[in-house]
Amino acid sequence: MTSVYTDLMERGYIKQLTHEEEIKELLEKEKVTFYIGFDPTADSLHVGHFIALMFMAHMQKAGHRPIALLGGGTAMIGDPSGKTDMRKMLTKEEIDNNIAAIKKQMSRFIDFEEGKALLVNNGDWLLNLNYVDFLRDVGVHFSVNRMLTAECFKQRLENGLSFLEFNYMLMQGYDFYVLNQKYGCTMQLGGDDQWSNMIAGMELIRRKAQKPAFAMTCTLLTNSEGKKMGKTEKGALWLDSSKTTPYEFYQYWRNVDDSDVEKCLSLLTFLPMEEVRRLSALEGSQINEAKKVLAFEVTKLVHGEEEAQKAKEASEALFGSGSNMENVPTSTIGSDRVGAQLLDILVETKIVPSKAEGKRLIQQGGLSLNDEKIVDFSRCLNAEDIIDGSFMIKRGKKKFNRIIVE
Missing domain, CATH: 1.10.240.10 (Tyrosyl-Transfer RNA Synthetase)
Structure with missing residues (x-):
């Protein structure tokens, strides 16, 4: 078994971890079953999830077994971590649709064949819980005073934290406990904004099951100014x-x-x-x-x-010096749109989100038709603008769109 710990450190993945020496030894000597959770709040993953998938892929390549946990249950509540406002409430149907889409995406990065990885849904155990039993069995191990010191809650207290969201930490902690009991999962990985939730799950296993459990966070994808990329x-x-x-x-x-x-x-x-x-x-x-x-x-x-x-x-x-325009982002309009205002065409083709945004671009000198900088809001598309059946739109310095006229 090759230790992946050194590689993860060298590449800059690891931000925080519990029991450092134990984790280093574990990753070197044993096949570890670990998990990362993904709440299906949209029908696609984004770049913020991509770094977690890469974290998972490096671990799998080193011989460890990933569990990709889709939050069909936790998404019904919404994670307050890193949010200033309560998340939009999703229906069960929306969540199920999102899960189906995300499953397809994950298989590009993680090998789920022959038990090399598992993909599970926490809705399978969370949605049918008895609330009183859950409070007696799990809630008893959580200190409200300690929870209120968690960063994910502290930043929400001023604007208002719903009791619904306050339960999220208990549910995520319970996820880790269930995965530990069912699949021998001993480690949770995730973004650094999940640290408080991950500690909660690790401590629940250690108290309730008297078993070792560990947590390790990866750095968030930020630029040199500390702002989230993507x-x-x-x-x-x-x-x-x-x-x-x-x-x-x-x-x-x-x-x-x-x-x-x-x-x-x-x-x-x-x-x-x-x-x-x-x-x-x-x-x-x-x-x-x-x-x-x-x-x-x-x-x-x-x-x-x-x-x-x-x-x-x-x-x-x-x-550059290439000439193949085939793969440049392309839209199509009918020939009846010749003579229409350019801003209307750009909104119709979704090249700009609104006429107001298009006007802002023009004011800043950031919109060109072919090689002509547009300065007039009412500029229309003329027949002479169409070269070989199309024309080029440039936004800013590097964003191009080709529009074909049929």
Whole structure:
């Protein structure tokens, strides 16, 4: 059994952990069953989940057994961690639909064949719990005073924390206990914002079952300024190609700040650390070569090599010496839209979310039609703007869309 601990430390995954020496020895000498929880609050995972999947994949490659826990039960409540307001309440039907979509995505990163990993739903044991029995059996092990010191609750107390959400820690702790009893799960992994919840589950097992249990958090994906990465003008950077196209996904990583290249290569690819360090040491314009490698490797993991290659070719067609425009983000309009206001067309094709946003872009000098900077809100699409059946829209310095006129 090869220890994965050193590799995880070197790549910058591990942020906090309990019982450091015990965990190091355990990962070196035994096959550990561990879990990471994912609440199905949307029908796709996003980049924030991707780092957790990579954490899980590194552990599996080293011979350990992952449990991917989908929160069909906990999503009915919503995790207050890192939130200033209460989450939107989802119906059971919405949650079930989200779970089905997320299961497909996870299989790209985790090998679920022949018992190498498990995928379970905590709704199987949480939704039929007797509340009084649960309080007597589990709630008795939790101190309210201690819970109120948890960071996930402290930041919500000023704005109001519902009793519904206050139960979340008990439920997540119970998840760890159930997985321990059913599958011999001894370790929970997760984002660093889950530390308080993870400690609660570990302590519940140690008190209630008198068994060893451990927790280890991974660093959150933030940029050099400490802000979460993965936010775009359209919202989250999704792993679903219908929500974030492979080209948009590729371009996000192609355009990261120079200072974030090493962290992203370390956490979001399987490149050897020797290669990561070589690429990250490039300076000046050469760092762009490292960004191209980063964008291709991450897009390949999420969308497959074929889509990554298409995104790379589209990017080179716009910014390099390439000429294949086939994979540039493309929309289609009817020929009857010739003569219509350009802003209306951009809203219809969802290139800009609203006319107000389009006007803001124009005011800032950030919108171009072909090579012409647009300065007039009422600018219309004219027949002479259409070259070989299409025209190009540019937003800012690096965001291009091709619109075909049929």
